[in-house]
Amino acid sequence: MPRFLDGRTRRAVRLSRGAGAAAAALGCTMLVVAGCSSSSTPSAGASSRPFSPNVSSFSGELPSSVASAKSSLLASVSAAAASQSAAAASFQASVSAQVAAGRAEAQSVLAKTQGSGNAVSDTTLTGLPKAQAAGFNAALITVVNNTRASASYAIKVEFLDESGKVVDTNFLGVKDLAPGAKAQPTAFSSIDRDKALVARVAQAQRY
Template sequence: MSPSLSPRVRGRRPRLTPAVLLCAAAAAVLAGCGSGGGSGPAASSPASPNTASFSGSPPSAMASSAASAVGSAQASASAAASSAAARASEFEASVSADTARAAATAQKELKNVAGRGNALPEVSMQGLPRARTGGVLAVLVTITNRTDHKASYAVQVDFKNADGHVVETRYVGAENLAPGRKAQPIAFSRSPAEPRLTPALAKAQRY
């Protein structure tokens, strides 16, 4: 048997120095932060940000990303629409500058023309791609002088809807066209892209 301790030794409690206390505290903190299993204490979660100044819940990363994508798409669509409108205005302005006077003259000449005029065989039309006109509905009108002398021409183009009703009328013309020569004015519609309209050659008069 091991010798028994004296009463003085048995009654003395070990003194804990500050260094020992500090190590014990550190061990307790580490044990609390570790991910224990079984019946051990649950791991404490990281501190959440202070949301007292928020007016609502902060969006999730997915929602924020989706909102950003939608905003970007809307901005791109708006920019594309603005660009198309600008191209259409530029196209119309360039055509108007070249044909305004001829259009006014053609309208005046056709005012008292009965029927469809005397020059339908000398006029043809071809649609222009909207990509070239900034989205404007436009047709290239080809006028060919098939006579043996100089002549002037007035042409009326009607734009009709699906029911065949005339929604818009435009006039183009050519003056002092030499025999065998061609002129190619452009007739364009100022109506919206929808509903779609169909151009039709209404009148053509040689004078």
């Protein structure tokens, strides 16, 4: 500043410079605010809806770990189904063979029997859980010879649905049961496996 300026002039110059600096600072502040405002406010063309991809346009394969887990699960389910099917076939074959041994004779005896027969009191029936009977409706028939001589038994077991209708019948035969001895043949129904059937001893004849 030239030394020949008087005091009043020097003060005017200093005030002018201070005002300029303040204006510059204010301008910077406005620029910063404007910059922040523009960065946080969406533009007029922007959409507020969430992004939703078109899945039909996707391609490729499952990751190997996911595909392996899926394959393992399917194999496990298939093995379980095969195991259950095999157990059912085994149970059916075993009991059918047991029943076939005395079926014809039991049918013949009961065809001549009046009413429920003379040995209903010698028999008791216990329902078997489906898990134990490979998914079939089945019942264990316990026959006890309460006489003093050997005897044979012909037994008719009926399976009823929830309405009380007879939907299946088994004929069981027990040959030459000793006095006081016990036999336990199994009766089962291979129909309506998806329903709960009730079994009952309809006839029992000692001969």
